Amino acid sequence: MSTKKSKGLARVQELYENRGSRAKELRAQGKKIIGYLCCLAPLEIMTAANLVPIRILGSVKEPITRADAHLETIACPYVRSCLDIALKGRYDYIDGLVVPHTCDNTYALYAIWASGIVPITPSYHHYIDGPHMTFPTSIEYFDVELGRFKKSLEEFTGKRITNQSLNKAIKLYNQNRALLRELYGLRRQDPPLLTGIEMTKILVACRVIPVEESNELIGEVIKEVKNRRDVPTKKTRLLVYGGEIDDIALIELIEESGANVVVDDHCLGVRSFWHDVQVNTNPIHSLSVRYLENVACPRTYKQREQGYKRDMDNRFGYLLEFAKEYDVKGVILYIIRYCDTFELDAPGVREYLQKAGYPVLHIEDDYSVTTIGQLKTRVQAFLEMIG
């Protein structure tokens, strides 16, 4: 159990500001910490191995000064930022690194980070080879790869991971997902009960502590938010779609410009938690299905059964459902430069949402506060337009 003193949103603020603090405490107590990237890393397997998975986050505030000696500047700036922080020794508290096969950028990052160049290279590192397709045989392939991942963790810890421990971890994460969905539900009303800024901080905080503590924390936040008197003011309701958003800078800019971000689909947001994992006698297969089929990351290919319109419905229909359910007036596409998968989808997504009647602002950005500031005029103009 955590030795924390503060609770709820105050605790969220502490964790948001000192992201590695809890992991360092736990490590000092003998726990092993695993840093992971992306929404495709099956956290349940790490937790079942009695490890603490901590999401590797970048920093939009910090200039990249070390990574360029190892990784080209045409790489995704989020990935460069993660490597930069590692090279500066600030991920020295992780005992292991787990990178799922997401994209060309993370593939390159793994080869560099795991090669021994960072000041303290984790003793354990594993790349999870995930297929891009979602055929039944792709799921079977992923079953084998997750099995290999499980085995590698067993070798690392010297302890067997049983189906029972996996299902226990799955239940913990399903509870975590349910709590986050409940919290998101508090944003459906107008005005929402919590701001996009607060939600972004919560999403970060939940990813840098063990799942049990995350569940406890979200429970506290739900209670606190439900009873709050200082509710946000009524403003234009927006959905934000895109890649990694692990800082409030962009959301703050949007909300200060006169909007409430009431729902999202980004890497720390609903993409990472919306769907549960089935609890059954084959937990590895359940995890394969959930992570490969249900995580709506553009790196995962959905076969086009019929025409283009049906293909777009199949791939992005859920965005329209979110937009309707949360009654948004517009959508901001936040696309990090050099993220090819999002960049290739973005014009089609924009068109799809616009045809459904939602105004869209398509932003390409460098994952940096220096460039986010320049977006203010565009965001303000967009909000004026949709009024």
Added chain:
Amino acid sequence: MVEKSKTTAVHSSETVRKIRYFSKNMHDKAHKAKAEGRPVSYCMGGCAYHEILEAMGVTSVYTEHYGGVCAAYRVSEPYLIRAESEGYANNLCGYCRNTIGFDIVRQELGHMPEDAPDGGIPAPDMMLSCSAGCDHRYKWYQATGRYWDVPTFSYDVMQIPPFDTDIKATKAHVMKYQVEQFQRLIDFLEKLLDKKMDWDRLSFLVNRANESLWSWWSAYLLRKHHPSPMPSEDHFSAIVPAVFDLASRDTLSFYRELYGELQFKVDHNKGVLDEEKYRLLWAGGLPPWHTMGIINYFETFGAVFVMEASDYGPWPFFDIPKGMTNPLEILALRTWNQRVEYWDDAKKGCGHSRVQRILNRIEEYDIDGCMMHMTRSCRYQSLGQIHFNNLIQKHVKIPLMFMESDIVDLRDYNEADTKRRVDAFMETVDSFKRKGGRKAVRN
């Protein structure tokens, strides 16, 4: 407007000079197929489906190749700009932006753009992609679906495994999945075209393609000779048959002819240059199709790119196990071998198979200096080059330069700056060579 001054490379191999006609012929065949109502597909390199498509009677149009052709003619810019004006980011793959832009322009005009090289490319009846290599390979045709609402299919093709993978543990299940994925492609085509696969023909085509690849590899072994009989500017043309038309008879003829020419040159001691002072390795990255003539610039210093270490092949021979007759298993095995080339050497050497390939070729081809081309719009081929260089230098001290531009987008290229870098690099190579050349580092 087509650029008037010569920017393409001067080729030294007679066989390679025929490539422009070879490439044009591929596009002519596609136009003819379209006119005759035979199925035409947009295709991607690296998907390992040449023989399957040929056996099913599908004519391939390689949209990456067309991007390269447009770049060589320097007609890409309007297409790039058109794609970007639709919202496609200006750092996306140059091939992809070029051909998406071309598709948009063509549809807006209602006919082929007048200056489109080879009379353009025919409208696809289907689009077939895969997950091999880069992310664009499975994403591009999702995007192109906005412009061509035609049957589209994608399937998995194995990646180069990360450097620390236990490939002995993964091989069986990777191969099994690959065979299944090829079969799934065949199922898709059989249903779409309402015809059955001719398995005997497929076996014949796979065997012939293997022969083509082996002729290609055999020819390149001859480039170890001093002086080297063929440079990299020729290689980047010589890849066209294998990467975009592997299943054809013309391709086998091409590589046999190339082998014959290089053997003749070796026998008669005829090199690219009369005096080959420095031997260079193209150590990574795709070529600048818009300005292939820059490779000839190195030759003004007496330097020849005698070999490449790029993912465009060729690949070493591989044994087909006795009793393996299923053509899909042979295709999967070929793909596997291409992905894990130099794996065993890497285990004993630098630990990274792609870097090991560079280190091996430095030794085998007696290299004085290396160059890597960082192409702004290709993350798959460009990311890791700095890391590769860092690893290389831990094993051998050798001059290495980075050239920066793009595969297609001329706006990312600065000729004067590039030449200044080459000038400085060649001075370093010369200085190194005078002091005894590359030096192995004892680890």
